[in-house]
Amino acid sequence: MNLNPLSYIRSVTSHREKDVFKSTQGKLTRIYSGILVLFLIVFIVIVYFVLHFVIMQNQEKELQTLVNQEAAYIEEYLLKNNQTDLHDMQNQEVVFAGVNQYFYYVVGTNGEVIMGQEANRRIRPDILRILQEGHQNEIQKKTLRMESRGNKGEFHPSETNQDIRLIIASKPIYYNGQFIGQLYAGKDISFVYQLFHWILIILVALGGIFFGIAIAISTSMSKRAMVPISGAFSRQREFVADASHELRTPLSVLLSSVDAMEMTIEPQKEDFSGKMLSNMRQEVKRMTQLVSDLLTLARSDSNAVELRTETFDFCPHAEKALKSVSPLAASKQISLSLNAPPVRMVIGDPQRLSQLLYIFLDNAIKYTPNGGEVKLFLSGDETELGIAVQDTGIGIKKEDCQRIFERFFRSDKSRTRQTGGHGLGLSIAKWIVETHKGTIKVSSEIGKGSTFIVRIPYGLKR
Numbered sequence: 001m002n003l004n005p006l007s008y009i010r011s012v013t014s015h016r017e018k019d020v021f022k023s024t025q026g027k028l029t030r031i032y033s034g035i036l037v038l039f040l041i042v043f044i045v046i047v048y049f050v051l052h053f054v055i056m057q058n059q060e061k062e063l064q065t066l067v068n069q070e071a072a073y074i075e076e077y078l079l080k081n082n083q084t085d086l087h088d089m090q091n092q093e094v095v096f097a098g099v100n101q102y103f104y105y106v107v108g109t110n111g112e113v114i115m116g117q118e119a120n121r122r123i124r125p126d127i128l129r130i131l132q133e134g135h136q137n138e139i140q141k142k143t144l145r146m147e148s149r150g151n152k153g154e155f156h157p158s159e160t161n162q163d164i165r166l167i168i169a170s171k172p173i174y175y176n177g178q179f180i181g182q183l184y185a186g187k188d189i190s191f192v193y194q195l196f197h198w199i200l201i202i203l204v205a206l207g208g209i210f211f212g213i214a215i216a217i218s219t220s221m222s223k224r225a226m227v228p229i230s231g232a233f234s235r236q237r238e239f240v241a242d243a244s245h246e247l248r249t250p251l252s253v254l255l256s257s258v259d260a261m262e263m264t265i266e267p268q269k270e271d272f273s274g275k276m277l278s279n280m281r282q283e284v285k286r287m288t289q290l291v292s293d294l295l296t297l298a299r300s301d302s303n304a305v306e307l308r309t310e311t312f313d314f315c316p317h318a319e320k321a322l323k324s325v326s327p328l329a330a331s332k333q334i335s336l337s338l339n340a341p342p343v344r345m346v347i348g349d350p351q352r353l354s355q356l357l358y359i360f361l362d363n364a365i366k367y368t369p370n371g372g373e374v375k376l377f378l379s380g381d382e383t384e385l386g387i388a389v390q391d392t393g394i395g396i397k398k399e400d401c402q403r404i405f406e407r408f409f410r411s412d413k414s415r416t417r418q419t420g421g422h423g424l425g426l427s428i429a430k431w432i433v434e435t436h437k438g439t440i441k442v443s444s445e446i447g448k449g450s451t452f453i454v455r456i457p458y459g460l461k462r
Contacts, residue, residue: 025222025225029222032222033215036217037211040210044206055195064139064169070185074106078180079175084180085180086181101185102188103117103127103186104116104183105127106181107184108181111132126144130142131168139168141166142167164188165189165190170184170185255284310347313344313346314344314346314385315340315343317354318338318357318378321376322338325358329365329374332370332371337373338375339375340377348436353456357387361389363425364393364450368393369394372391373391376388377390383457384438385438385458387455390449392449394446395444395445395447396444397444397446401443406427433456438454439455440453440454
């Protein structure tokens, strides 16, 4: 298969930094907006229930006042006309309808309705049943279903079949200190519940408007909060990039000087000096690798890294990576194996994808005891590349599986110092995978080993 021409494109590495800041800003926005919305909800609930309480108390007070006035009028009428029985009042219009008064009844001591009037005569049995079920001298709230229109002359004929909300109050009637009957009156407060309904709608609508305002305020506040954080991050990133760049030259000079000095001494006569130079060489190489990793991450943060995208066979790169780490594996009697198809065409940056393999293989070998096994798998189809590196190493704690990709994170610091790691390799690996818009996962079990799985989509047509 012929390779497509090379195309150089600027990497989308900025998405990692943007994701961090966007995630942090998003959390701040959610916290700020959550607090504001919580206060808004509490305010709406308090306002609604205060209005509900005040309006209902006012309606109950008006009805109770009306009942007291009517009961006092009846008692005064009886005294004035020297009547001891309520039956003598049946033909007298002594009680007048109040505002929104739906019914009134005067009931004798035997429970007989002596006189009364209601908006709809057909519902008298329902109202009387309610009165019998309720407690005297207590204000009741009841709901009636209106099924027919009222007649002329009634208080409030209903023009529609709808629920009628009533509050009912009562007052005992006395003549010369003797109980002779009970006055009941009911008031239609359906309009009050309609008012509550519209108040709730208005409050919810205002809540929605203020919710949008809260989101805008929270976003503005979170952006302001991120300004100093972003500035500090930028200064830190520039320092790491500049320091790493400046350190590369003196380290290269040191390594060259050590090589030159090793060439000038005689191993048989200068055994101590040779060991010292060998140790210096190893430490300089470690420092050079650390600086190189820091520079790679710093450049990735500052969008200074360009990815070279091309179509190529990944199998030779995998074989080369295994061959490169085989001396390290042989020193620990670790067996290496590759499970891959004869040809695995992929689209990506050959250098970075090869570096990805080196990081995983080197990491697997370092943390696998002597005599262990490390396996590399290549799979996938025309839409993605699959990479899996499996080892029989010490394993990773479950709570550390997500943190191992953080910079400088080391699960076992003492063991990491022995293996010479700096905690940057897996961070670079994650960056390489993310710049190829792929995913990386790890599964591990303590004492049995770990498996790193990478999937990189590309949509290659064969």
